[in-house]
Amino acid sequence: MKVLRSTALLALLFLSSTALASPGAPSGEAKKATSIDELAKKYDSTGCKQCHEQIYNEWEQSIHSRSIFGTGRTAATIQTTVSVGLMGWKYSGVKKPEDVQVKHLMICAKCHLPQLAEATDAVAKEIVKNVYIYTDPKASDDARDKAVAQLSKVNINCLICHQRNAITHKWVDGFPEKDTVYGSKDGEHMDAAHPKMKKSQIMDESILCGQCHGLGPNLELENPSQCATLYASYNMAYRAEGGQEKCQECHMIKSKLGHNMQSYRDPGMAKAAVDFKVEALGYQWRDGAKMVPQALVKVEMINRAGHGIPDG
Amino acid sequence: MPIPLQLGRGDKMGRGPYEKSGILRDSSLPPNRPVNESFDIPFPAEFSKKDGKSVTKVLDHNMTIDVELMYLPFGTKESGQFTWQKVTKKVSIEKGGV
Numbered sequence A: 001m002k003v004l005r006s007t008a009l010l011a012l013l014f015l016s017s018t019a020l021a022s023p024g025a026p027s028g029e030a031k032k033a034t035s036i037d038e039l040a041k042k043y044d045s046t047g048c049k050q051c052h053e054q055i056y057n058e059w060e061q062s063i064h065s066r067s068i069f070g071t072g073r074t075a076a077t078i079q080t081t082v083s084v085g086l087m088g089w090k091y092s093g094v095k096k097p098e099d100v101q102v103k104h105l106m107i108c109a110k111c112h113l114p115q116l117a118e119a120t121d122a123v124a125k126e127i128v129k130n131v132y133i134y135t136d137p138k139a140s141d142d143a144r145d146k147a148v149a150q151l152s153k154v155n156i157n158c159l160i161c162h163q164r165n166a167i168t169h170k171w172v173d174g175f176p177e178k179d180t181v182y183g184s185k186d187g188e189h190m191d192a193a194h195p196k197m198k199k200s201q202i203m204d205e206s207i208l209c210g211q212c213h214g215l216g217p218n219l220e221l222e223n224p225s226q227c228a229t230l231y232a233s234y235n236m237a238y239r240a241e242g243g244q245e246k247c248q249e250c251h252m253i254k255s256k257l258g259h260n261m262q263s264y265r266d267p268g269m270a271k272a273a274v275d276f277k278v279e280a281l282g283y284q285w286r287d288g289a290k291m292v293p294q295a296l297v298k299v300e301m302i303n304r305a306g307h308g309i310p311d312g
Numbered sequence B: 001m002p003i004p005l006q007l008g009r010g011d012k013m014g015r016g017p018y019e020k021s022g023i024l025r026d027s028s029l030p031p032n033r034p035v036n037e038s039f040d041i042p043f044p045a046e047f048s049k050k051d052g053k054s055v056t057k058v059l060d061h062n063m064t065i066d067v068e069l070m071y072l073p074f075g076t077k078e079s080g081q082f083t084w085q086k087v088t089k090k091v092s093i094e095k096g097g098v
Helices: A002-020 A036-042 A046-050 A053-061 A073-088 A102-112 A114-118 A121-135 A141-151 A158-164 A206-210 A230-241 A247-254 A267-273
Strands: A180-183 A196-199 A274-287 A290-303 B002-006 B020-026 B034-042 B045-050 B053-058 B062-071 B082-092
Touching (some): A036 A114, A036 A121, A046 A053, A073 A102, A073 A121, A102 A114, A102 A121, A114 A121, A114 A158, A121 A141, A158 A180, A206 A230, A206 A247, A247 A267, A267 A274, A267 B082, A274 B062, A274 B082, A290 B045, A290 B053, A290 B062
Parallel strands (some): A180 A196
Antiparallel strands (some): A274 A290, A290 B034, B002 B020, B045 B053, B062 B082
8 A cells, every 4th residue: 555655646746847848848857068179060050051051151240150250359258257256246156257157157158158058167278278378478378379260169159049048938939949940920940950940029020139238237146247238229219219220130130241230340230320411610709808810620420220329 | 528427426437347446527519409519729820010000911812721520449549549530621811802
């Protein structure tokens, strides 16, 4: 009887845990990447180039393709985050660069490399090691080149926007599936690794970009960080005032940049972003008995972007 | 740009993303709202007194004015600045007159 009761209890527990698991929820058992190379392989999007060559080439020109190196400033900022921030804080648990764990690096990686959440601390340490080599003025050119190459292997690629981050409301729309790419329609997808294609509810919505491009402080972190505040500005200062356009309309479509999403570094985007009118008038002002020749310069600036500029 | 608040407390600006949490003030251009600035720029001139009267000797009646909208993503005006827009205007004041 006792054995039967135990069996029934075990069965009940098993049923309960099965019932609680969400359909499509990411498996907690998925093996975590233990190196940059493994993480790159886990999110390998090189196969996309075969059919989407133009889009892939555009993306390669974007900063998304080197999101933890950037123009070099991103890597340097990760280094100061470790050396000035983490190593300077009493309770961070980081006394030296080798102490950095995934949770520490998520200060930056939440946006610059969100898939780091699916990696072990060894990957965080490898990133930090390479960032230190890149920023070390005594490092040889060869060592720095190798560090940059290693850091550039992981990035915000096709599978981040079109899979991992393609669904924001997972209780409503389900969890992203590893065999599926998310875009503008449902159907089959001619790729052995990703044979399914599903319509993402947010692929053409600003919230897709807003996941990384800034609400303000990331208060969900044990020690919050803040980079961009663009999405907050977009919502509070643009949409709230009647602005209608979405990020993709300016940064991809009107600009004709496609997946080479740029901001002020693109001359066309910079010009379109700000109306800049200047009027100048020469006149002689009478300061008591003295005539003072001077020019009046009047400048009117209207920001035509859907958010405050600059941001940072 | 949004001037970030260090650690979300007090009155100090934070610099690195790791210490920024909030906004102290915002000097960025807001979307769709005109922002106007005006500048008074003196022409090169020498001022003196002659027979008890103020005399202004204008050294150049013409001036070329470059107006640049700059963004300093990092560093200083001398290094790392980005010139967003630039307009050049020529201004003159009359010679002679009453």
